[in-house]
Amino acid sequence: MSDFPDFSYLQVISFPVVQLHMNRAAMTASQKDFENAMNQVKLLKKDPGNEVKLKLYALYKQATEGPCNMPKPGVFDLINKAKWDAWNTLGSLPKETARQNYVDLVSSLSSSLESSSQVEPGTDRKSTGYETLMVTSEGGITKITLNRPAKKNAINVEMYHEIMRALKAASKDDSSITVLTGNGDYYSSGNDLTNFTDIPPGGVEEKAKNSAILLREFVGCFIDFPKPLIAVVNGPAVGISVTILGLFDVVYASDRATFHTPFSHLGQSPEGCSSYTFLKIMGPAKATEMLVFGKKLTAGEACAQGLVTAVFPDSTFQKEVWTRLKAFAKLPPNAMRISKEVIRNREKEKLHAVNAEECSVLQERWLSDECMNAVVNFLSRKSKL
């Protein structure tokens, strides 16, 4: 084993794998995957870097011990403070979700850092080259995980581009179904409000125009996505992460999830084709409560109104959802694709027209005082949702 990794970097941050055999308390259904992931870590040829090791450490602690319960280390105890911060950031993330996220993270690392384990070609592929996502393709399921947990998976410009790239790749790969989910305690807090701070030489008008072009292209990718697209809403969802759910084929939600579209509060207007899909899904009165008055729905309410397919208790969410998804992935892929076409195609032209109109209205809205003030208030920490 000459190319076994040099674990001297563990002196910087004690690696979770070291503790695996000390803690058998977390034995559950997915313990096997968890153990495999830990073994996989040992096979990494390259040091993944301290930031990733901190993430692994935090997920390991959360998966085995639950929320951070240690006293905060002093400011000069830099290493332990970094570890504590990483763990504490995970908040009340359930153990099972942490285990799953650990497995996903290792899975994405294994390809990007060249695991020395033998992977059977074509059966288990992981995409590399994403900064804001984890993308895995395994057992007929391509899974795209929003991966900015410290920012509640807010969608920055890079993430918009990466999601589009991942969807385009998923539409062509040999998977049968595609899943979008979030890493950490949020599904997504929606558009990253700092997107509005990077003003190009052409000023705010050019910024608004570019943003409208990006948004239209982004939503267009969901309208045109050819395979069954499933949202696994692991926690609260805000803004555009909610509106595009109307373009998904199935939406599973944890009972911890909430659905919030505070467009009026932000001086903005609906996007993601929600001005059309939400009306069809829940009727104009309920859609107006959400899209105009910013009513936040619980997962149960969103399910009763048809936006969500099914809700599961957070403690069993991952297990129950992935059991279903694995079964769906075994169905004949061409039949699923064609059925989706039959169900969705007659709406496509309409959806593209709605998308174009929403983006053009938003382009104007972003230049309004109402919108600018709301963004400034959030960024200057004066307001949150």
Ligand SMILES: CCCCCC/C=C/C(=O)SCCNC(=O)CCNC(=O)[C@H](O)C(C)(C)COP(=O)(O)OP(=O)(O)OC[C@H]1O[C@@H](n2cnc3c(N)ncnc32)[C@H](O)[C@@H]1OP(=O)(O)O
């Ligand atoms: C190309 C443009 C296309 C535009 C498309 C149109 C899209 C519209 C929308 O999506 S509208 C919705 C926009 N989202 C929001 O308004 C949410 C703003 N965030 C919040 O209100 C809160 O952060 C929260 C309620 C989501 C969570 O609160 P809390 O639990 O107290 O956590 P923190 O606020 O401390 O958040 C941690 C960390 O994340 C940063 N953050 C969270 N959400 C966003 C965001 N949407 N944009 C930017 N940054 C976000 C937050 O600032 C903290 O950062 P820090 O640790 O302070 O560095």
